[in-house]
Amino acid sequence: MFTVPGQAWFTVPAKPEQPKGENMNLRKNLTAMAGAGALSATLATGLLTPNLAAAGGLVKSAVNDWTGGAVMCEIVHQILENEMDYKVKRIVMPSGPGRDEGIRSGDLDYGCELWPSYSTTKEKFVKEYGGDGSILKVSDDGIIGVSSYYVPRYLVEGDGAKAPDLKSWEDMNQYADLFKTLETGEKGRLLGCPTAAWQCEDTKRLEMLGLNYAAVELGSEAAHWAEMQAAYKRKEAFIAYAWEPHWIHAALDLVKIELPAHSDEKWPATGWAEDVTYNYANPDFAEKHPDVIELLTNFTLTNDMQAPLILSIDVDGNDMADVVSDWLKENEVTWKAWLPKG
Amino acid sequence: MTSLAAHSSPLSLWSRFVATTTWRGHSYAGAVLVLAGLLLSLAVYALAANVFQFPQQIIDAFPFADKVNEARDWLEANVKTYTRAVAEVIRVPLEWIEEQLWELPWLFVLFMLVLPALAYGGLKLGLLTFIGVMFWGMVDMWYEAMSTLSLMTVSVIFSVVLGVILGVLASQSDRFELTIRPVLDTMQTMPAFVYLIPAIFLFGVGATSAAMAIIIYALPPAVRLTNLGIRQVPATMIESAQSFGSSSLQMLFKVKLPQALPSIMLGVNQTIMMALGLAVLAVFIGGGGLGEQVWKAITRLKVGWAFEGGICIVFLAIILDRLSYAISGVEDKKQWTDDTASRFHLLPQKWDSNPIARVIEYPFALIWNLFATVGGAITRSFATVVRPLSKSVAQSIINRPFLLVGGLILLLLYFFGGEFKWMNTYPKDWEVSFREPIDTVIDWLTVNPTFIGITKAIRSFIYLYLLNPLDLFLSGLPWWYLMALIVVIVWASVSWQFALVTLIFLFFIAAAGLWELTLFTLAGTSVSVIICMLVGVPIGVAAAYSRVVNSVVQPVLDAMQTLPAFVYLIPALFFFGGNKTTAIIATVIYAIPPVIRLTTLGLKQVPEEVDEVAGSFGSSTLQTLIKVKLPMASPSIIMGLNQAVVFALAMQAITPLIGGLGLGKEVFDAMNVSNLGKGLAAGIGIVLLTIVLDRVTQGWTKNQRKALGL
Structure with missing residues (x-):
């Protein structure tokens, strides 16, 4: 089962059992019963949450709603809970301005794996990008994000491949007909970034590169992957924006289309920059809990280390908490080095 | 249903129905005008398509979005401390209840819900509650369900209490009612995203903010229906109470509120349904619970998992709804009070002679008899002990045979439930997963060529023949022509005053730079509503004529209205592909239930004599339906149209x-880049569109009623 926010930290202090006397009146009896009730309730809690008192206190973590990002934080959570005596309240929330507000106001303490290309608020809030410092960039977490356009392998390789020469953006016009849909008319359909808020500028890119395609936004990540997966199952032609590391590459065999190398001047007529993702926190929290910040700083994972975890969760259907605790058991040397000194 | 004899002839009814399309007393003028308007519009389109654009200077000079963003920054700097204090009022009870529900033995929670259901609603409700609560455990979402249950309980209680107070105030003062009405309209139709993100800086992340957002969204029906209920208390009853010298407060609490209870309970029902409608969206502000499960599942395309979460929410909605109804005693009161035992029949009593029915009933009868013997003995003996102390207490114990026994069971579970693991946490061995079968079916349909052929045909038809032409037509018309046309329609359907207001609304939309988008929304809404009517009315008719159809349709409609839209959005994408047409199809799924329900209701309300009279004139069933009953049911059907319009626009949020x-x-x-001004402007656009379309279609219902002499 996924850990539910709050599961780990709801506890009730045990009431002392009332002394039983010979001549108890009804009232006393009832209090005793209530005491017993509280005791059994506490026992009940004990069964849910094996270790009651948390010396380190409670931390509120912003959990990403994509597997890669969630698994990163889950590693930190389990170390915090098992080694550093913290209780962690996990709050799942899509990334975006809502979560940024939460971090700034201190309702959320920290978050993992932020992709700078997609953050709309970093220039306002993160010092490294010229912001006011109300969100603290803690450290790079080792995951390097790659974004591009992708097509299914059956389209470009093997017998009956419909677009054998589709390798880079320069070949795209040649195959525009293949990607036409009812709603895009004469143009090929590119499944662009799901929302404008991610600032992918797909429509502008297509225009600037002179590609005969229309970018379609499906509004949410879920819809985006759903459309890709359904088309893939039916072996239909599609070209879509995607990024790595992501579970979709474990589920579907996709091939990257080369875009012009990234350059800030020519953007968006180029591909994306590599995303050096980072962990971030509320600055007040960072001051009060330097040990948590030290752990977040030391903690890094490479794409290759993250990939099998995603595979195990999303393709093999294993429980995230179990996958992470198994990983921790097998990689003790790695994470022991992340623990704060002293 | 006045003077049925006056239009007993099917012919005269039919002509009256035709006459109802009249405009200002001229018969057939309405039809002629509509036709003329259409031809004129086509001519205008042919002459001046895409020539006129709303002046960009006005759009540039309209400062709405910037002002809103300034106001937002001011609010963030100045009122946060106060709003956070308000949030505490909700956070404390919410977290307390959640804590309790998490810690209590699951068996205690099961009985806590099932026992009142049994006592107040009989065996059917008891069983339903039992299945629903077990389902939460079965699919391993017990704790999520407890979180959502506490969130719902707290938000619904706050909504209902606030709603009843405001409703009572509105019923006492016409001026207050007039002031509050547009506010309620706005609260109900403003897309939740507009206030979800600001809710975070005002009220904080998590369930508290979610509760605040839910209260905003779910409060209006409670206010409206309380107000309506109190205003509908018969004048004679008020007069007689006055003649007994009741003060106005006494009148309110002893006469008006009890009389308005059925209406208030309907408000509670609507509030619960709307509150659960927001359960999934609340995940955007860290709301947790079942909504989070559905969201996680959906972002990973695990349809089966999402369905499990969705069905948990449906059960939660149905249990809360039916239980609140049963406890309020509004429904079926007369039927049950005499004979408690008869409530413990699952099947209709006339089936008692059927051996299969008896076999099914036998175990329930056995349990009931056991309960009646043991429970009765305990109750009676306790009453005997109490009787010397107080006779009335003893009597009231006897009168409530469930109270003592139910209380005892709960007490035992409370104290000893924690001692046994299987009582304390839902046993892992009892879990049943429905994910794989659902996923298998969905996967099979996704690649099935015949099925995909059908879905593609539907999608092509909707896009090529409905959505695209209508959108091109509307957006091609000169803006001033279309504005004038809308104003004339509003004038004819509602009043000239409202037509003026509409003109202001339209100018706001255009000046905010939203004209094109609004036309697309209008086109999409129209197409969705047309499909809803084409599909929904025949289903409603079938359900009115056939018990079997009705008994299949009703629970499906219940589920369609409470199942979070996300759950079926993803399969809709699998089948219809990702494009703007699929959004129309999803809107139809959401907006069709009221059309079906109100068609059935309208037909059932036609008096039975009509069938007989029409039959004696030699009219066949089909003729009677088309020429007599459908026209008579038309106000109700148009009300269905009205609801479909409102629901379709609400779906704009999803x-x-x-x-x-x-x-x-x-x-x-806009909300995704934290641009409140832009988001609010578009939100207001939706609200204004809803208000105009709502009033226009309501105007049609009213005119239709008048024409039918109802």
Whole structure:
């Protein structure tokens, strides 16, 4: 089962059992019963949450709603809970301005794996990008994000491949007909970034590169992957924006289309920059809990280390908490080095 | 239903129905005018398509979005401390209840819900509650269900209490009612995204903010229906109470409120349904619970998992709804009070002679007899002990045979439930997963060529023949012509005053730079509503004529209205592909239930004599339906149209998440970059559109009623 926010930290202090006397009146009896009730309730809690008192206190973590990002934080959570005596309240929330507000106001303490290309608020809030410092960039977490356009392998390789020469953006016009849909008319359909808020500028890119395609936004990540997966199952032609590391590459065999190398001047007529993702926190929290910040700083994972975890969760259907605790058991040397000194 | 004899002839009814399309007393003028208007519009389109654009200077000079963003920054700097204090009022009880529900033995929670259901609603409700609560455990979502249950309980209680107070105030003062009405309209139709993100800085992340957002969204029906209920208390009853010298407060609490209870309970029902409608969206502000499960599942395309979460929410909605009804004693009161035992029949009593029915009933009868013997003995003996102390207490114990026994069971479970693991936490061995079968079916349909052929045909038809032409037509018309046309329609359907207001609304929309988007939304809404009517009315008719159809349709409609839209949005994408047409199809799924329900209701309300009279004139069933009953049911059917319009526009808040375009997407995109001004403008666009379309279609219902002499 996924850990539910709050599961780990709801506890009730045990009431002392009332002394039983010979001549108890009804009232006393009832209090005793209530005491017993509280005791059994506490026992009940004990069964849910094996270790009651948390010396380190409670931390509120912003959990990403994509597997890669969630698994990163889950590693930190389990170390915090098992080694550093913290209780962690996990709050799942899509990334975006809502979560940024939460971090700034201190309702959320920290978050993992932020992709700078997609953050709309970093220039306002993160010092490294010229912001006011109300969100603290803690450290790079080792995951390097790659974004591009992708097509299914059956389209470009093997017998009956419909677009054998589709390798880079320069070949795209040649195959525009293949990607036409009812709603895009004469143009090929590119499944662009799901929302404008991610600032992918797909429509502008297509225009600037002179590609005969229309970018379609499906509004949410879920819809985006759903459309890709359904088309893939039916072996239909599609070209879509995607990024790595992501579970979709474990589920579907996709091939990257080369875009012009990234350059800030020519953007968006180029591909994306590599995303050096980072962990971030509320600055007040960072001051009060330097040990948590030290752990977040030391903690890094490479794409290759993250990939099998995603595979195990999303393709093999294993429980995230179990996958992470198994990983921790097998990689003790790695994470022991992340623990704060002293 | 006055003077049925006056239009007993089917012919005269039919002519009256035709006459109802009249405009200002001229018969057939309405039809002629509509036709003329259409031809004129086509002519204008042919002459001046895409020539006129709303002046950009006005759009540039209109400062709405900037002002809103300034106000937002001011609010953030100045009122946060106060709003956070308000949030505490909700956070404390919410977290307390959640804590309790998490810690209590699951068996205690099961009985806590099932026992009142049994006592107040009989065996059927008891069984339903039992199955629903077990389902939460079965699919391993017990704790999520407890979180959502506490969130719902707290938000619904706050909504109902606030709603009843405001409703009572509105019923006492016409001026207050007039002031509050547009506020309620706005609260109900403003896409939740507009206030979800600001809710975070005002009220904080998590369930508290979610509760605040839910209260905003779910409060209006409670206010409206309380107000309506109190205003509908018969004057004679008020007079007689006055003649007994009741004070106005006494009148309110002893006469008006009890009389208005059925209406208030309907408000509670609507509030619960709407509150659960927001359960999934609340995940955007860290709301947790079942909504989070559905969201996690959906982002990973695990349809089966999402369905499990969705069905948990449906059960929660149905249990809360039916239980609140049963406890309020509004429904079926007379039927049950005499004979408690008869409530413990699952099947209709006339089936008692059927051996299969008896076999099914036998175990329930056995349990009931056991309960009656043991429970009765305990109750009676306790009453005997108490009787010397107080006779009335003893009597009231005897009168409530469930109270003592139920209380004892709960006490035992409370104290000893924690001692046994299987009582304390739902046993892992009892878990049943429905994910794989659902996923298998969905996967099979996704690649099935015949099925996909059908879905593609539907999608092509909707896009090529409905959505695209209508959108091109509307957006091609000169803006001033279309504005004038809308104003004339509003004038004819409602009043000249409201037509003026509409003109102001339209100018706001255009000046905010939302004209094109609004036209697309209008086109999409119209197409969805047309499909709803074409599909929904025949289903409603079938359900009115056939018990079997009705008994299949009703629970499906219940589920369609409470199942979070996300759950079926993803399969809709699998089948119909990601595009703006799919959003229309999803809107139809959401907006069709009221059409079906109100068609059935309208037909059932036609007196039975009509069938007989029409039959004696030699009219066949089909003729009677088309020429007599449908016209008589038309006010109700048009009310269905009205609801479909409102629901379709409400869906604007969700469809952007699967590629829907228009105002809803504008809201979504703006809120995703924290541009409240832009989001609010588009949100207001949706609200204004809803208000205009709502009033126009309500005007049609009223005119139709008048024409039918109802």
